[in-house]
Amino acid sequence: MQKLELKKVNKIFGAKSNQVQALKEVNFEARSGEVTLILGPSGSGKSTLLTILGGLQQPTSGEVWINGERFDGKKGKAADAFRLDHIGFVLQSYSLVPYLTVNDQFTLVDKVKKTGQIDKQTFQGYIDRLGIDKLRHKFPGELSGGQSQRAAIARALYANPDFILADEPTAALDSERVAEVGQLFKDIAEKAEKAVVIVTHDLRLREKADRIYQLVDGQITIEKS
Amino acid sequence: MFLALKEMKKEKLRYGLVIGVVLLVAYLIFMLSALAQGLSGQNTAAVNSWQSQSIMMSKDANGNLAQSMLTAKDLPVQSKQNKTDRVGLAQGILKVGDARQAATFVGLQKGATIRQTIQLTEGRLNRGDHEIVLSDALRRAGFKLNQEVKMGMFTDHYRVVGFAKAAFYNMSPVVYGDLSDWAAIKGVNSEFVGSGLISQENQHAEKSNEQILNKNELFNKMPGYSAQNMTFAFMIGFLVVISIVIVAIFLYILTMQKIENLAVLRAQGIPTSYLLKNTLAQTMLIMLIAVGLGTFLAALTGMVVPMAVPMQFDPKLMSVSAILLVLTGLFGAIIPMRIIAKIDPISVIGG
Numbered sequence: 001m002q003k004l005e006l007k008k009v010n011k012i013f014g015a016k017s018n019q020v021q022a023l024k025e026v027n028f029e030a031r032s033g034e035v036t037l038i039l040g041p042s043g044s045g046k047s048t049l050l051t052i053l054g055g056l057q058q059p060t061s062g063e064v065w066i067n068g069e070r071f072d073g074k075k076g077k078a079a080d081a082f083r084l085d086h087i088g089f090v091l092q093s094y095s096l097v098p099y100l101t102v103n104d105q106f107t108l109v110d111k112v113k114k115t116g117q118i119d120k121q122t123f124q125g126y127i128d129r130l131g132i133d134k135l136r137h138k139f140p141g142e143l144s145g146g147q148s149q150r151a152a153i154a155r156a157l158y159a160n161p162d163f164i165l166a167d168e169p170t171a172a173l174d175s176e177r178v179a180e181v182g183q184l185f186k187d188i189a190e191k192a193e194k195a196v197v198i199v200t201h202d203l204r205l206r207e208k209a210d211r212i213y214q215l216v217d218g219q220i221t222i223e224k225s
Numbered sequence: 226m227f228l229a230l231k232e233m234k235k236e237k238l239r240y241g242l243v244i245g246v247v248l249l250v251a252y253l254i255f256m257l258s259a260l261a262q263g264l265s266g267q268n269t270a271a272v273n274s275w276q277s278q279s280i281m282m283s284k285d286a287n288g289n290l291a292q293s294m295l296t297a298k299d300l301p302v303q304s305k306q307n308k309t310d311r312v313g314l315a316q317g318i319l320k321v322g323d324a325r326q327a328a329t330f331v332g333l334q335k336g337a338t339i340r341q342t343i344q345l346t347e348g349r350l351n352r353g354d355h356e357i358v359l360s361d362a363l364r365r366a367g368f369k370l371n372q373e374v375k376m377g378m379f380t381d382h383y384r385v386v387g388f389a390k391a392a393f394y395n396m397s398p399v400v401y402g403d404l405s406d407w408a409a410i411k412g413v414n415s416e417f418v419g420s421g422l423i424s425q426e427n428q429h430a431e432k433s434n435e436q437i438l439n440k441n442e443l444f445n446k447m448p449g450y451s452a453q454n455m456t457f458a459f460m461i462g463f464l465v466v467i468s469i470v471i472v473a474i475f476l477y478i479l480t481m482q483k484i485e486n487l488a489v490l491r492a493q494g495i496p497t498s499y500l501l502k503n504t505l506a507q508t509m510l511i512m513l514i515a516v517g518l519g520t521f522l523a524a525l526t527g528m529v530v531p532m533a534v535p536m537q538f539d540p541k542l543m544s545v546s547a548i549l550l551v552l553t554g555l556f557g558a559i560i561p562m563r564i565i566a567k568i569d570p571i572s573v574i575g576g
Binding site for chain 1: 227228231232234235236483486489490491492493494495496497498499570571573574
């Protein structure tokens with residue numbers, strides 16, 4: 001089982017009188033086969049939590065564990081390699097490289113990761129589910145917001161990571177697409193045995209979640225487990 | 226290289242403009258180099274063709290061979306050595322009909338070693354006095370074989386018996402003739418026997434009023450030669466610096482425009498080293514294409530430029546300049562690479 005854990009994580013920005021505590025004693029867990037939702041208003045610390053989960057920044061204190069391996073100490077090339085192998089990001093706007101076709105967005109990973117990619121048949125299945133097969137040779141500038149977001153999801157899946165970390169993945173989608181994308185994340189979690197963590201304030205995704213956390217003013221509470 | 230190629234393919238206009246600007250700078254550098262080389266050749270071609278090692282002249286001439294005058298008493302014993310020729314230089318006007326052309330008369334003795342180095346393009350070497358061989362440039366100026374011409378202070382006619390290439394001295398075309406005609410052309414009495422001794426070997430000063438220069442010292446003493454070369458060297462140097470600055474500015478702007486995309490790639494785990502290598506490869510590609518096209522354009526220009534324009538395209542010098550230009554262009558990538566190295570992937574998460 002793949003497992004991503006935070007143990008008593010604190011994150012403090014600034015110093016002395018300008019100090020802001022973005023995360024307070026956060027304990028968190030995401031497991032393969034599950035969709036974990038982190039809900040919270042703007043400024044609650046969701047993005048900080050996501051970046052710590054993804055190894056993009058270090059907690060001030062506390063521990064980050066991935067599959068039983070301590071992740072929060074890794075820096076530089078080691079953190080890059082670990083992220084490439086284990087974590088796929090689905091980000092908000094401007095997440096696609098404008099001068100690469102949709103297909104090139106995927107194959108870029110091949111240039112830096114020689115093994116461990118998803119098998120072509122499974123990936124084609126995702127592509128079909130996302131409805132972007134006919135968009136493979138288009139540039140991001142030729143795609144709608146929804147198409148771009150679906151291409152970004154496919155890109156995150158291409159490297160075959162254990163964990164998918166999504167930052168507001170449904171921000172640009174209509175309700176019908178939200179339901180589809182939510183179901184896709186659910187399928188990815190269940191059928192591909194991946195842990196999907198979604199940071200959002202889109203309540204339409206609640207029904208697809210196996211585990212829900214609420215984050216308010218840096219304090220996390222579990223709502224559904 | 227993958228990202229570099231894909232980006233350049235997609236953004237053809239943007240990179241076309243960058244390449245175009247660098248191409249023009251490279252082209253300008255090649256043209257100026259050719260002009261510098263050509264003008265330098267018009268000072269030095271004749272002396273170089275003589276395979277000279279050392280030049281002896283009177284000290285009072287201050288290194289200007291055309292101003293030097295030696296009497297028989299001034300001649301050292303070593304003038305009888307092999308591969309050492311007594312020459313007489315006189316700058317004057319070549320006249321035929323109403324046409325006038327500035328030239329430098331180089332009088333040589335009949336058995337002079339230098340005569341063997343003259344590269345004829347037409348006709349033959351002068352055999353007796355009153356026969357002259359003109360620089361090829363004078364043929365292009367309208368002088369013809371077997372034409373009767375006058376030179377300098379001398380009122381007699383000379384017959385043109387040949388044309389020679391690489392015959393330029395201190396920016397003026399050379400007229401080869403017999404040393405016995407030199408004094409008359411220069412307008413000095415027969416006490417003077419020549420301007421100096423030119424040797425393919427080293428010479429040593431034997432008398433206090435003698436001055437020995439090597440070939441480069443002779444060139445540097447030529448009026449205007451050093452100033453001209455320094456001017457070109459500065460212009461070319463500044464252009465190289467400008468090309469680096471242009472590459473740096475363009476790459477900086479392009480990098481700043483795509484910094485969010487690069488941050489996304491960093492967030493996904495694409496290593497910084499990969500992005501840096503791509504930037505370097507992109508710079509290399511820009512420089513190679515621009516300098517390659519600049520070289521091609523300069524070579525084309527070299528084919529159509531009129532002979533009157535003193536340009537000399539030396540493939541070896543152009544190759545070295547092109548390689549140096551590509552390498553120096555890579556310095557332009559330093560600033561964008563520093564920016565990329567400091568990209569914070571967190572900047573693209575949240576909002």
